[in-house]
Amino acid sequence: MDLASIAKLAAGTLALETGALTLLLSGDRTMYLAFWIAHAIASVPTALLMRRLLPAAMQRPARLALALAYALALVLPVLGAAGVLAAAWLARAWPARVQRLDHLRDAPKLEVFALTLDIEQRPDELPAGQVARMARDPARPRAQRIRAVLALREMAPRVAVPTLRSLLADPDEEIRLLAYSIVEVWERNLTAKLQAAMRELEGLRAEGAQGAQFARAAQQVAELQLEFVYQGLAQGDLRDFTMDQAKMYCRLALEATPAEPSLLMMHLRLSLALGAHEEAREMLLRLRATDASPTMWRPYAAELAWQERRYADVRQVLRPMRTEQVAPRLRPVVRVWSAHEEGGRDATPTAPAPLSAPATPPLHTAPEALV
CATH class of the missing domain: 1.10.287 (Helix Hairpins)
Structure with a gap:
C-alpha cells in the first residue's frame, strides 16, 4: 500500500x-x-x-x-x-534474530527393518513426495489435486498409502471418496490373495503334506500377512495382530524346513519389530549355523544390540562390514560406527563383547560365536 x-x-x-x-x-x-x-x-x-x-x-x-x-x-x-x-x-x-541450526544434524537411526515410510516428512527426497504434497494442498484447484491422487494410484502402495490415509480427512468430499476407493481396492486385492494362500495351506495340511512344499505355502501366507503391515494397510492393534499372525505362519514353515535362511531371516525381522529379543537371538544363532552370508544377518545383530542398549556390541558387530556391502540407507550407520571406532583406536583395546544380553548366556558358548 x-x-x-x-x-x-x-x-x-x-x-x-x-x-x-x-x-x-x-x-x-x-x-x-x-x-x-x-x-x-x-x-x-x-x-x-x-x-x-x-x-x-x-x-x-x-x-x-x-x-x-x-x-x-x-x-x-x-x-x-x-x-x-x-x-x-x-x-x-529490531527484526528477530534467527538462530542458525545448520551445524546440527540428526544421527542416522539404526533400524534395519523399517515397516513405515513417512514421506510427509521428506517431501523432496522421494519422487512421490511432490505428488503427495500437491494432493494434500487444499489451495490448489480440484482438478489438479484429483490428477495428483490418481497419480498416487500408479505408485507402490507403501509409498502412497500414508498420503491417501491423510486425505480421508480432507474437506473436499470428492478427494476423500477417491482416496478411500484406491485404498479399498488395494486392501481388497491383498485380502483375496491372502485368502487364496490360506486355502492352499489348509488343503496341503489336510493332505498331510510336509517338507518344502508345505513350507513354501506357509511362507506365502506369512509374507502376505506382512504385506498388510508393509503397505501401511494395518494400523495400531491390527498391525500388531497381523505381525503375530505372520510370525506364527513363519514358525510353521520353519518346522517344515528348519534350516531355510529366508525363513530364519523373516522370523528374525518380525522378532525385532515386535521386541522379542530372545527369539531374535535364537534366529541369529540358527542363521550363523547355516551357509547364509554374514552380510545378511550382521545388520540385524547390530539392531538387536542397539535395542538392548549394548552400544559397544554394535561397533563390534559392524566392524567387519564395509559401506559397499550394505543397503544405501544403512551406509550412514556403518560410517558413523566406523568413525567412532577410528576415533577411539588409541584407547586400550577390549575383547569383543558377545551379542547376548547381560542376563543371558553369551553367544560364544554356541558352537561358533556370532562375532
Missing part, C-alpha cells in the same frame, strides 16, 4: 474516532450506544491501517491478522491502535 492510501486511512480513522468521542463527551447518556456504534465503524479503517503497517510476516494469515487488529481497536479505542503500531515499529526496527 502506498503512502497516499495510508494517509487516507489515517484521516478516515481520525475523523470517525473524533466524531465518536464527540458523542461520548456530549454529556447525554442516550449517546452512549451511538458512541459504540460509531466507534465500531471507525475500528474498520483502524484495523486495516494497523494490519498494513505490520511487517509482511505478521500480516499472514490475512483474516486472522485483520480480526485481531479489529478486536484490539474495538476493545481498546486508543491504546489498542497505539500499542499495535508501536509493536509494528519495534518489529521493523
Whole structure:
C-alpha cells in the first residue's frame, strides 16, 4: 500500500474516532450506544491501517491478522491502535534474530527393518513426495489435486498409502471418496490373495503334506500377512495382530524346513519389530549355523544390540562390514560406527563383547560365536 492510501486511512480513522468521542463527551447518556456504534465503524479503517503497517510476516494469515487488529481497536479505542503500531515499529526496527541450526544434524537411526515410510516428512527426497504434497494442498484447484491422487494410484502402495490415509480427512468430499476407493481396492486385492494362500495351506495340511512344499505355502501366507503391515494397510492393534499372525505362519514353515535362511531371516525381522529379543537371538544363532552370508544377518545383530542398549556390541558387530556391502540407507550407520571406532583406536583395546544380553548366556558358548 502506498503512502497516499495510508494517509487516507489515517484521516478516515481520525475523523470517525473524533466524531465518536464527540458523542461520548456530549454529556447525554442516550449517546452512549451511538458512541459504540460509531466507534465500531471507525475500528474498520483502524484495523486495516494497523494490519498494513505490520511487517509482511505478521500480516499472514490475512483474516486472522485483520480480526485481531479489529478486536484490539474495538476493545481498546486508543491504546489498542497505539500499542499495535508501536509493536509494528519495534518489529521493523529490531527484526528477530534467527538462530542458525545448520551445524546440527540428526544421527542416522539404526533400524534395519523399517515397516513405515513417512514421506510427509521428506517431501523432496522421494519422487512421490511432490505428488503427495500437491494432493494434500487444499489451495490448489480440484482438478489438479484429483490428477495428483490418481497419480498416487500408479505408485507402490507403501509409498502412497500414508498420503491417501491423510486425505480421508480432507474437506473436499470428492478427494476423500477417491482416496478411500484406491485404498479399498488395494486392501481388497491383498485380502483375496491372502485368502487364496490360506486355502492352499489348509488343503496341503489336510493332505498331510510336509517338507518344502508345505513350507513354501506357509511362507506365502506369512509374507502376505506382512504385506498388510508393509503397505501401511494395518494400523495400531491390527498391525500388531497381523505381525503375530505372520510370525506364527513363519514358525510353521520353519518346522517344515528348519534350516531355510529366508525363513530364519523373516522370523528374525518380525522378532525385532515386535521386541522379542530372545527369539531374535535364537534366529541369529540358527542363521550363523547355516551357509547364509554374514552380510545378511550382521545388520540385524547390530539392531538387536542397539535395542538392548549394548552400544559397544554394535561397533563390534559392524566392524567387519564395509559401506559397499550394505543397503544405501544403512551406509550412514556403518560410517558413523566406523568413525567412532577410528576415533577411539588409541584407547586400550577390549575383547569383543558377545551379542547376548547381560542376563543371558553369551553367544560364544554356541558352537561358533556370532562375532
